[in-house]
Amino acid sequence: MIKFVLVRIRQCIIRALRTLSIAAFPERANYHYVPDYYGHTAYKHIDIRTLPVFGKCASNAIANKRALLYYDRLYTIYQALLHVRNLPASPNGFNIAEVGVYKGGTSHFIASLIETVDLKPGSLHCFDTFEGHSGKDIRTELDTTHEAKMFGDTSFESVRDYLGRFNNVKLYQGRFQETCDQVALRKFHFVHLDVDIYEPMSFALNFFDSRLVVGGSIVVDDYGFLTCPGVKRAVEEFVSSHLNYYSLHLITGQNILIKTSQEV
Numbered sequence: 001m002i003k004f005v006l007v008r009i010r011q012c013i014i015r016a017l018r019t020l021s022i023a024a025f026p027e028r029a030n031y032h033y034v035p036d037y038y039g040h041t042a043y044k045h046i047d048i049r050t051l052p053v054f055g056k057c058a059s060n061a062i063a064n065k066r067a068l069l070y071y072d073r074l075y076t077i078y079q080a081l082l083h084v085r086n087l088p089a090s091p092n093g094f095n096i097a098e099v100g101v102y103k104g105g106t107s108h109f110i111a112s113l114i115e116t117v118d119l120k121p122g123s124l125h126c127f128d129t130f131e132g133h134s135g136k137d138i139r140t141e142l143d144t145t146h147e148a149k150m151f152g153d154t155s156f157e158s159v160r161d162y163l164g165r166f167n168n169v170k171l172y173q174g175r176f177q178e179t180c181d182q183v184a185l186r187k188f189h190f191v192h193l194d195v196d197i198y199e200p201m202s203f204a205l206n207f208f209d210s211r212l213v214v215g216g217s218i219v220v221d222d223y224g225f226l227t228c229p230g231v232k233r234a235v236e237e238f239v240s241s242h243l244n245y246y247s248l249h250l251i252t253g254q255n256i257l258i259k260t261s262q263e264v
C-alpha cells in the first residue's frame with residue numbers, strides 16, 4: 001500500500017515538472033535516457049559495455065578522457081574494424097586511417113582494437129594539425145559553430161607519447177590536404193573521418209575514394225549533428241557523384257560509407 005502511494009506521488013511530481021518543461025526520470029545506476037523514438041523495447045538491448053573486447057578497449061579510451069566519442073559511436077568503429085578481417089590485405093597488411101585525431105582518444109581505441117583482434121601487421125595512419133582547425137579551412141557560411149584554432153588544446157608531442165606504446169601507429173602533423181601525399185601509394189581498408197568541417201571532410205572523402213579497397217568503409221563522424229552542417233554537405237556531394245557506395249546514416253549521428261565496387 002505504502003509503495004503504491006509512493007509511486008503515485010512520484011508520478012504526480014513527474015507530471016507537474018513536465019508542465020514546467022522539466023523532464024524528470026527515476027534514477028537507475030549506469031543508465032541515461034534516450035529519445036523515445038528508440039521504442040519501448042530499448043530496455044532489451046544488450047549492454048555493449050559488457051562485450052569483452054569492445055568493452056575493455058572502449059572503457060580504456062573513455063577513461064583516459066582524450067576521446068570525444070562515447071560507447072555508442074565507438075561501437076560503430078568497432079564493427080567496421082571487425083569487418084576488415086574479411087577483406088584481402090595489402091602486401092604491407094591492413095591500412096587504417098584516422099583524420100581528426102585531436103588528443104588521440106579514438107586513435108588509441110582503434111590501435112588497441114587492431115592489437116586485440118589481430119589486424120597486424122597493418123598500420124594506423126593518424127592525421128591532424130595538432131593545432132586545431134586551420135583558418136584556411138573555415139567556411140564561415142557553413143561551419144557556423146567552428147572557428148580557427150578550435151581543438152587547439154593538444155600537441156603532436158603529447159599524442160605521440162600517448163600512442164607511443166603502439167608500434168603500428170604513424171602520426172602526420174599538418175593539414176591533411178598537405179600531409180596526405182605521404183600515404184598516396186597505399187590502399188586502405190578502413191577510414192575514420194572526424195574533422196567536423198566541410199573543406200577537409202570533402203578533400204579526405206575524395207582522397208580516400210580511389211585508395212579504399214572494395215568492401216572497405218569510411219565512418220564519417222558528426223554527419224547527423226546540427227553543429228556540423230559542413231560534414232553533411234561534404235558527404236551528400238560525395239555520395240551523389242559516387243554511386244558505388246552505400247551511405248547509411250546511423251542514429252549515432254555517424255554516416256558509414258561502404259564501397260561496393262571499384263567504380264560505377
Ligand SMILES: C[S@@+](CC[C@H](N)C(=O)[O-])C[C@H]1O[C@@H](n2cnc3c(N)ncnc32)[C@H](O)[C@@H]1O
Nearest residue numbers: 067068100102105106128129132151175176200
Ligand atoms: C572533433 S576533433 C577529433 C576528435 C577525435 N577523433 C577524438 O574523439 O578522439 C576534430 C579534429 O580535426 C582536426 N582537423 C580539422 N581540420 C583538419 C585538417 N585540415 N587536417 C587535419 N586535421 C584537421 C582538428 O585539429 C581536430 O583535432
